[in-house]
Amino acid sequence: xxxxxxxxxxxxxxxxxxxxxxxxxxxxxxxxxxxxxxxxxxxxxxxxxxxxxxxxxxxxxxxxxxxxxxxxxxxxxxxxxxxxxxxxxxxxxxxxxxxxxxxxxxxxxxxxxxxxxxxxxxxxxxxxxxxxxxxxxxxxxxxxxxxxxxxxxxxxxxxxxxxxxxxxxxxxxxxxxxxxxxxxxxxxxxxxxxxxxxxxxxxxxxxxxxxxxxxxxxxxxxxxxxxxxxxxxxxxxxxxxxxxxxxxxxxxxxxxxxxxxxxxxxxxxxxxxxxxxxxxxxxxxxxxxxxxxxxxxxxxxxxxxxxxxxxxxxxxxxxxxxxxxxxxxxxxxxxxxxxxxxxxxxxxxxxxxxx
Amino acid sequence: xxxxxxxxxxxxxxxxxxxxxxxxxxxxxxxxxxxxxxxxxxxxxxxxxxxxxxxxxxxxxxxxxxxxxxxxxxxxxxxxxxxxxxxxxxxxxxxxxxxxxxxxxxxxxxxxxxxxxxxxxxxxxxxxxxxxxxxxxxxxxxxxxxxxxxxxxxxxxxxxxxxxxxxxxxxxxxxxxxxxxxxxxxxxxxxxxxxxxxxxxxxxxxxxxxxxxxxxxxxxxxxxxxxxxxxxxxx
Numbered sequence: 001x002x003x004x005x006x007x008x009x010x011x012x013x014x015x016x017x018x019x020x021x022x023x024x025x026x027x028x029x030x031x032x033x034x035x036x037x038x039x040x041x042x043x044x045x046x047x048x049x050x051x052x053x054x055x056x057x058x059x060x061x062x063x064x065x066x067x068x069x070x071x072x073x074x075x076x077x078x079x080x081x082x083x084x085x086x087x088x089x090x091x092x093x094x095x096x097x098x099x100x101x102x103x104x105x106x107x108x109x110x111x112x113x114x115x116x117x118x119x120x121x122x123x124x125x126x127x128x129x130x131x132x133x134x135x136x137x138x139x140x141x142x143x144x145x146x147x148x149x150x151x152x153x154x155x156x157x158x159x160x161x162x163x164x165x166x167x168x169x170x171x172x173x174x175x176x177x178x179x180x181x182x183x184x185x186x187x188x189x190x191x192x193x194x195x196x197x198x199x200x201x202x203x204x205x206x207x208x209x210x211x212x213x214x215x216x217x218x219x220x221x222x223x224x225x226x227x228x229x230x231x232x233x234x235x236x237x238x239x240x241x242x243x244x245x246x247x248x249x250x251x252x253x254x255x256x257x258x259x260x261x262x263x264x265x266x267x268x269x270x271x272x273x274x275x276x277x278x279x280x281x282x283x284x285x286x287x288x289x290x291x292x293x294x295x296x297x298x299x300x301x302x303x304x305x306x307x308x309x310x311x312x313x314x315x316x317x318x319x320x321x322x323x324x325x326x327x328x329x330x331x332x333x334x335x336x337x338x339x340x341x342x343x344x345x346x347x348x349x350x351x352x353x354x355x
Numbered sequence: 356x357x358x359x360x361x362x363x364x365x366x367x368x369x370x371x372x373x374x375x376x377x378x379x380x381x382x383x384x385x386x387x388x389x390x391x392x393x394x395x396x397x398x399x400x401x402x403x404x405x406x407x408x409x410x411x412x413x414x415x416x417x418x419x420x421x422x423x424x425x426x427x428x429x430x431x432x433x434x435x436x437x438x439x440x441x442x443x444x445x446x447x448x449x450x451x452x453x454x455x456x457x458x459x460x461x462x463x464x465x466x467x468x469x470x471x472x473x474x475x476x477x478x479x480x481x482x483x484x485x486x487x488x489x490x491x492x493x494x495x496x497x498x499x500x501x502x503x504x505x506x507x508x509x510x511x512x513x514x515x516x517x518x519x520x521x522x523x524x525x526x527x528x529x530x531x532x533x534x535x536x537x538x539x540x541x542x543x544x545x546x547x548x549x550x551x552x553x554x555x556x557x558x559x560x561x562x563x564x565x566x567x568x569x570x571x572x573x574x575x576x577x578x579x580x581x582x583x584x585x586x587x588x589x590x
Contacts, residue, residue, distance in 0.1 A: 002458075002461070002462060002465040003451065003453070003454070003462065006451075006453045006454055006458060007453045009453070010452065010453030010494075011453065262449075263451045263452065263453075266445065266449050266450075266451065267451070267462070267466075268434075269408070269410060269437070269443055269445075270437060270438065270442075270443055270462075270463060270466070270510070270511075270514075271434050271435065271436075271437040271438025271439070271441075271463075271466055271467075271514070272434070272438075272466050273431065273434045273435075276466060347410050348405055348410050348411060350443070350445055350449060351401050351404055351405055351408075351410070351445065351522055
């Protein structure tokens with residue numbers, strides 16, 4: 001990279017500019033990735049945390065997609081499914097939206113009625129019994145609640161029995177209670193779905209044997225409200241940003257290569273091989289991409305710490321490193337497409353008054 | 356002989372026909388010999404340099420550079436031959452803008468994979484030889500036209516070539532600086548036992564060369580030895 005490094009030193013302004021653009025694009029992609037993950041978790045972390053292999057829903061109406069909102073099953077569906085071959089456990093799940101009131105605090109919550117086996121890890125308190133609930137740590141902090149405190153959940157007076165790891169469903173914190181208590185609160189004698197633990201049974205065989213719609217957990221995310229459209233929109237934005245980055249990097253290196261075609265012709269004329277020029281140019285592009293993407297990723301990581309305090313934002317190593325690597329990878333594709341023209345430079349143009 | 360061109364024919368496509376750039380051109384240049392090729396624009400001077408510099412393969416005829424017949428060489432082998440055996444001095448602007456004078460020379464060493472310490476020493480020696488040791492850290496834009504051309508000469512010598520090809524070295528210089536460059540080329544040709552071929556349309560400095568030949572419509576006309584001696588005596 002003899003020429004590449006000296007070009008970088010010589011044309012600091014130009015490379016600084018494109019490096020800044022790459023940093024900005026990386027910053028935006030990392031922030032969007034954190035936001036996508038954060039919003040995704042806010043939508044489905046309660047489903048993701050369920051220790052089940054599959055979730056059985058009622059068959060949706062014709063032309064409709066399966067949904068936690070519209071699925072309604074008879075209360076004995078869990079017991080019925082538990083007898084099927086390959087099913088080791090079947091837990092009824094009821095899901096509804098409610099309002100939690102504790103003193104002066106009022107919070108909208110998602111109410112999960114299910115067996116204590118399906119609750120998240122308990123931080124404090126005891127497993128909830130009848131007329132008792134488990135709430136997440138953030139909700140407990142926000143509403144100043146601890147085990148033993150009284151709350152009102154959609155008009156029913158209940159006791160906080162346990163504080164559990166935070167989960168949320170459809171952007172609302174989850175309050176866990178037994179299926180009986182849930183049915184009493186919601187004045188319902190049905191359930192929403194059944195969580196299944198399996199030992200060899202397939203979703204297809206279960207669906208065929210029961211006339212239910214059986215999905216694995218990841219597929220069940222799509223049954224949560226606007227999860228799919230929300231994630232789809234954000235992923236589309238990320239994809240567009242990455243595509244724009246490819247165009248920016250490709251355009252810059254195309255113009256840069258054209259500008260120094262005369263220099264490249266001289267190097268070819270004095271004996272520089274095509275491979276030498278290509279390695280040099282790609283090395284230069286890699287350095288610019290690495291520096292820009294690393295700077296963008298670092299700033300986004302710092303900004304993510306603050307963002308996580310005010311919006312659903314997940315700052316993890318993967319949410320930073322994967323987008324940074326993607327930016328470098330696709331940026332290199334753009335660079336390869338543009339700098340490969342260094343191999344077509346004609347050394348003959350170094351002669352005469354052609355320059 | 357460092358350069359042998361034997362009955363070279365070269366044509367270029369031009370619309371629906373081909374233009375003859377070199378027509379039955381033969382030339383021999385030995386070590387320590389400084390040859391000038393003159394002629395008007397479009398006469399074929401640059402084409403001759405391109406063939407002699409292994410940049411173009413002629414349609415017919417034999418090209419031998421530093422003992423290597425290049426007609427059948429691959430493109431990669433011709434790159435290597437240029438690196439190892441040929442030095443180019445281009446017109447004045449053909450230095451890389453981002454490199455200092457010293458780095459212009461070190462680039463050649465980098466292309467050759469030479470030892471860095473030895474290359475640095477040789478590059479400084481060569482810059483000193485062309486009177487630019489104190490300008491080693493300057494970029495082309497910080498050098499005068501004559502200084503740039505001296506750097507170009509030093510760069511051409513960096514690879515210890517057998518053949519030095521010089522393209523219009525005085526075209527952008529005044530008479531005094533032009534004469535100084537041609538004089539420098541004459542000196543290094545002797546000192547380093549090079550075979551130097553200089554293409555020029557400037558006839559003012561021909562008294563500094565050993566031989567001259569004229570290109571016209573792709574044909575090379577070289578005066579006889581007796582004519583050459585007479586030409587030199589009358590200058």
